[in-house]
Each structure stands twice: as C-alpha cells, then as structure tokens.
Amino acid sequence: MTSELERTIAGTGIGQGVAVGVVARMSDPLPEPADTPSTRSQAEESERARVSLGVVARELEARGQSAGGAAKDVLEAQAMMAEDPMLSDAIDEALAAGKTAERAVFEAFASFRDQLVAMGGYLGERAADLDDVSQRVIADLGGVAAPGVPNPEHPFILVARDLAPADTAMLDLDKVLGLITSDGGPTSHTAILAREKSIVAVVGAADATGLAEGTRVVLDAAAGIVIADPSDEQVADAERRIAERKAAAVAPVTPGALADGTAIPLLANLGSSAGAQAAADAGAEGVGLFRTEFLFLDAGGSAPTVEQQKEHYIRLLEAFGGKKVVVRVLDAGADKPLQFLNDAHEENPALGLRGLRALRASEDILREQLTALAEADAATDAELWVMAPMVSTVEETRYFVALAREFGIKTAGVMVEVPSLALLADKVAAESDFASIGTNDLTQYTLAADRMLGSVAAFQDPWHPAVLRLVGEVGAAGAAAGKPVGICGEAAADPLLAVVLVGLGATSLSMSTPALVDVRASLLTFTLDEARHLAGIALAADGAAESRAAVAAAALTLKEARS
Ligand SMILES: C=C(OP(=O)(O)O)C(=O)O
Numbered sequence: 001m002t003s004e005l006e007r008t009i010a011g012t013g014i015g016q017g018v019a020v021g022v023v024a025r026m027s028d029p030l031p032e033p034a035d036t037p038s039t040r041s042q043a044e045e046s047e048r049a050r051v052s053l054g055v056v057a058r059e060l061e062a063r064g065q066s067a068g069g070a071a072k073d074v075l076e077a078q079a080m081m082a083e084d085p086m087l088s089d090a091i092d093e094a095l096a097a098g099k100t101a102e103r104a105v106f107e108a109f110a111s112f113r114d115q116l117v118a119m120g121g122y123l124g125e126r127a128a129d130l131d132d133v134s135q136r137v138i139a140d141l142g143g144v145a146a147p148g149v150p151n152p153e154h155p156f157i158l159v160a161r162d163l164a165p166a167d168t169a170m171l172d173l174d175k176v177l178g179l180i181t182s183d184g185g186p187t188s189h190t191a192i193l194a195r196e197k198s199i200v201a202v203v204g205a206a207d208a209t210g211l212a213e214g215t216r217v218v219l220d221a222a223a224g225i226v227i228a229d230p231s232d233e234q235v236a237d238a239e240r241r242i243a244e245r246k247a248a249a250v251a252p253v254t255p256g257a258l259a260d261g262t263a264i265p266l267l268a269n270l271g272s273s274a275g276a277q278a279a280a281d282a283g284a285e286g287v288g289l290f291r292t293e294f295l296f297l298d299a300g301g302s303a304p305t306v307e308q309q310k311e312h313y314i315r316l317l318e319a320f321g322g323k324k325v326v327v328r329v330l331d332a333g334a335d336k337p338l339q340f341l342n343d344a345h346e347e348n349p350a351l352g353l354r355g356l357r358a359l360r361a362s363e364d365i366l367r368e369q370l371t372a373l374a375e376a377d378a379a380t381d382a383e384l385w386v387m388a389p390m391v392s393t394v395e396e397t398r399y400f401v402a403l404a405r406e407f408g409i410k411t412a413g414v415m416v417e418v419p420s421l422a423l424l425a426d427k428v429a430a431e432s433d434f435a436s437i438g439t440n441d442l443t444q445y446t447l448a449a450d451r452m453l454g455s456v457a458a459f460q461d462p463w464h465p466a467v468l469r470l471v472g473e474v475g476a477a478g479a480a481a482g483k484p485v486g487i488c489g490e491a492a493a494d495p496l497l498a499v500v501l502v503g504l505g506a507t508s509l510s511m512s513t514p515a516l517v518d519v520r521a522s523l524l525t526f527t528l529d530e531a532r533h534l535a536g537i538a539l540a541a542d543g544a545a546e547s548r549a550a551v552a553a554a555a556l557t558l559k560e561a562r563s
C-alpha cells in the first residue's frame, strides 16, 4: 500500500546506496540587510555587533575542535577573521554613519571581500570564507539560523541546492545519512565527493527544492529517486536493502567471481599511486586502469622526466607485487587537454588529435613513457600490462603493440573506445595481447553525445543496446582468440550492468575503489548462464532505459525463483 502523501522525485543517483531519514535543509543565503538608518544608539549597535562577532568566533573555534584535521585550520582561520581588528574598525566606521549592526557588518565584510578578490590566487579563494563569516554574524544578529550545512542533534538527510567545497569538507559523515541536491549533475563537485566518500546521494533532483525541513524520505541512489513521505512498506524495503548493503560491506573480501565460481577479477581504476593502498585494502586484485594523465598534468607545463615517471611507476607496481597492473599511456586531448602535446585549436577536440594520435605525433614523449615503464617493470615484480587510449584502427593497434615490444613491454594492448575498433575486434584481437573497453568514451562516440555536455547527458548511458552490442563484439572476438577483455569505464561500477558486461564476454572489471564491494556482491548472485541470459535481454531492448528496466526485472525474477 502506498501512503497518501508519498511523492517521488527523480534525479541522478550516485552509487548504489539507500538511506532513510528526515530532511535538514541547507538554508539559502540571507538577504542583503536594508540600508536604512538605525533606530538604536551607536553604542547599542556597536555592542550588538561585538557580541555577535564573538559568538560566531567561539562557535567556529568549537566546530574546528570537533572537526579536527584540515577543517580545524580552516575554521580557526575563519574565527580569526570574525575578530580581525581591521574589520572591527571598518564596522565602527559604518556604525558612526548611523547604520544598523547588520548593515555595518555586511558592508565591512563586503569591502574586505572585494580586496581579497582583487588580490587573486590563494587570497582570492578565501573570499568565500569571509562571506560565510559575514552571513553567520548577520544571522546571529537577527536571531535566525546561520546559513550553510545545518547541525541538528540527530542524523539527517541533507538537502541543498549544491554544496560548496568548504561545506563538503565539513560534513559530519556520522550524521549525514545522505545528500540530495537540486542542482548539479553526475560530475558535479557534490557527486564526486559523494562517490569518493561513499555517501548515499541523488543529485540534480530539481523538485527537491520543495522538500520541507523534517520531511521523512527514502533516498534510493540505485534507482535515482527520492520518495518523500514514504509508506511503511517502502521504509521497510529500504531498511532491508540498507541491512543487505551493510552485510555486503563486511562480507569477506573474496576474489571477484560469479555464483558458479567463474572468476572475474575485480581491479581498481587509479590516477596516482596514492590510492593504491586503499584499493588493495578493498580487495582490488590489481589495477585495471592506471590513468597517467595526472602525472603529466602535475608536472607543470612539460612532460615529467623518465626518472620522475619511473619513480612513480615503481611506487605503483610495488603496491601490487605479483599482481596485474594495467597502465595506460598518456591520454591527452578533449576532456584532458595538455598544451605541450597539442596546442592547436580544434573545433571538436573529442574527434581531434587526442590519445594515441597525439602521442604518435610526438613520439619522443611516448618513447620516454615506455622507457620509464619498462625500467619500472624490471625493478619490480608486479605483472605490468600497457595499453594505448583512443585507438581507432587496426594499423594503430599494430603500431602501438610493435613499439611497446621494442621497449621490452611483455603485454601490450589497446583500449576499445571508438566504435570502429569494436567493429573490427577480431582483427584487433589478432594483433594485440588484450583489449580493455573504455565505456565512457565508447558511449560518447556511439551515441554522438559529448560526455562533457550536460544538455546531452541523457545520451551518455552505457546501458544503451548499441553500446552493449559493440561490447559483445569485443567479448566474442576475445573469446575466439583466447585474449582477455577488460572493462574499465564507469559501466563496470554499476553492479547490475557489470553482470551484463560479463555476459557479453568481459573477463575482468575495473572500477573506482568504492564500487568494488557492490560489484563483488552482485556478481556472486548470478551464474555465467544467467549473466548471458541478462545480456541477451539488454541487447534486445530498444534503448538505454528499456534495457536497464528489462534487466532489472529479469534479475529480480531470477533472485525470487532462487529464494
Ligand atoms: C576509461 C575510460 O577512459 P577515460 O574515462 O579516462 O577517458 C573510458 O573512456 O571509459
């Protein structure tokens, strides 16, 4: 039975979590205080300002004490801003002109803010901190709640338009059960943070602006919905799923496998060696995609030297001794521009000189990278595989594999991110040691939808049967040639789609570390035959939404038949 009040709000779910709780809203910024003359004496206004500045400073200090770490430093700096003598001089000046304490605080902080912005750089970035202090003092003067992340005594579901980085740094994850934002898409700052910290979240839920403080909600990230005023059955269902996820999270970290024991190694996507330990702790059986772009982006305008690269690769390989580590050579261009490799203006950079095309045009950089990789491999005992991004022809495959071999790389492969390569997968399999499907780009190129563009985000859906048919081509070619086929795009992190991908022939799955738990649990619930059955259903669908819905229904039927 549904409750009479129940309402469903759609958005984009981040991760697979479920949460039940009451809404606490991030309050909107306060309006600018009116510039009307004060009816109080200057001394009275001055005292009001002094008291509120002190209250806010003490509160920020206290919050800093309880937050600890980097947040403590930020908050203590803010507390000092509230009692900065230059600011209080500016406030006194405005009060002397007959303004209210609210208006005087507003004007004094605003003028300091403008000065900071004019200085630019690090100081410019502190402007938002000053705004925050100003808002808090004005709120205290008016006896209203301070804007920003609320701090109720009980756990809550935070509803906000979007979160500023400073807000997110302060989230008390023991209290915030989930996040709902009305703005922001899957790549917004909030979404990235939620993914990183495994916070249950639905973003871009435009109708969430109507969710009142204290409303009970079920937040279902897996379905991308928020149910306001849910029925008892809906709450019970959500609580059952929360318990299941908790059980999965503490389940033994076993190697990835299907219910019938078919091994499907679960690997991590990493951007630097810094995440290696967390990935290994979460049971990653190796690395399926090491993105080397960050190493090049951090080098400041030129390629890092062979020595610098080698040092970094050694750190990575040492963290995965005896295990497989797939490193992708530099993937510059389009969403990852690197001036020193290609500074030409391109109308359509995603279709331009990017990935292997750009490296081939500056082959010395590719040669240096392969040198560093081969030397790091020789110095460690991980199993190094190297692959090239954005390969679109069989000739490019042959070129890359031959060049990698010249440097002594034992296992060389290509990423399948362009439909042309998937369609020639049999020929690619003959040339290359392995293939790894980058579903993010493969979806972008198959659906002709720029992955950076919000207006076409709905097309960027790897559940689309056209994308899955291409995956199936690569899977079949790999099986026929006896060559591994990995998946390293975001699609592998979707627990149900992961099963479909295995049904299409994927032999390993690579994803960001927090996704490993859910994908491991999902694989364990289906046999290889069932995965193939689900893949067949996905391939037969008309579009992404139909494919997702039909597979979800069939998966439920399979599970119910078993229990
Ligand atoms: C894994 C992929 O590469 P990136 O997201 O780095 O382009 C992909 O395209 O799916």
Ligand SMILES: [Mg+2]
Residues within 6 Å of the ligand: 389, 417, 438, 440, 441
């Ligand atoms: Mg890609």
